[in-house]
Amino acid sequence: MKNILHIISSPRAEVSASRKLGNAVIQKIQEKYSDTIVKERDLTKSKVPLLEEVHINTFFTPAENHSEEQQSISKYSEGLITELKEADIIVIDSPMYNFSVPATLRAYFDFTSRAGYTFKYDENGPKGLLNDKKLYVAFTSGNIYSEGPYQIYDSNIPYIKNIFGFYGVSDISVFRAEGLSIPGIMETSLERAIENIAID
Ligand SMILES: Cc1cc2nc3c(=O)[nH]c(=O)nc-3n(C[C@H](O)[C@H](O)[C@H](O)COP(=O)(O)O)c2cc1C
Secondary structure, three states: OEEEEEEEOOOOOOOOHHHHHHHHHHHHHHHHOOOEEEEEEEOOOOOOOOOOHHHHHHHOOOHHHOOHHHHHHHHHHHHHHHHHHHOOEEEEEEEOEOOEOOHHHHHHHHHHOOEOOOEEEEOOEEEEOOOOOEEEEEEEOOOOOOOOOOHHHOOHHHHHHHHHHHOOOOEEEEEEEOOOOOOOOOOOHHHHHHHOOOOO
């Protein structure tokens, strides 16, 4: 049995390229493992709040000293983290929006990056607490960032790898449908990316 967590960040529904790519990744995972449970964390439906002072204070205050409001904030954040911990396989749909991940995904990371939950510090420095997981990233973009003159702007993939690396997840595969705004490439990019999905 494989628990799959599908994290969706594009606000577009039917036309979303990253959702199509992410769904295709999940379909391929299901072809490989007959017994799967897929849980969706659609960040565009249940929105994670933008980080405010009260959230930061909560995350840096020991649980035994939490006010009622902080208890409820912490519980919400722990719920998101529990979903991550319960997953054997995580699939993140990440389109590039204005040279970054969508703000919904950034907000999600602000609520899941917590000392004592997704990482801890010991005598050797930071240590990730989400081990033994596989992460697949379904990345889509208008331009091309994996090679060529815009490679220096390839921000999403290194960022997501850094975050999950910090959480202790190092087994990461990336599928890219790029050039979705470039005539001559846009017509086939998604289709080719879907065809090339290989589940290891
Ligand atoms: C608000 C917005 C911002 C975008 N910013 C960029 C960008 O900075 N670089 C880029 O290459 N493409 C950009 N694009 C194009 C998207 O990355 C591309 O269309 C992607 O497939 C969108 O994924 P989605 O269909 O799942 O939302 C942007 C698209 C939107 C809607």
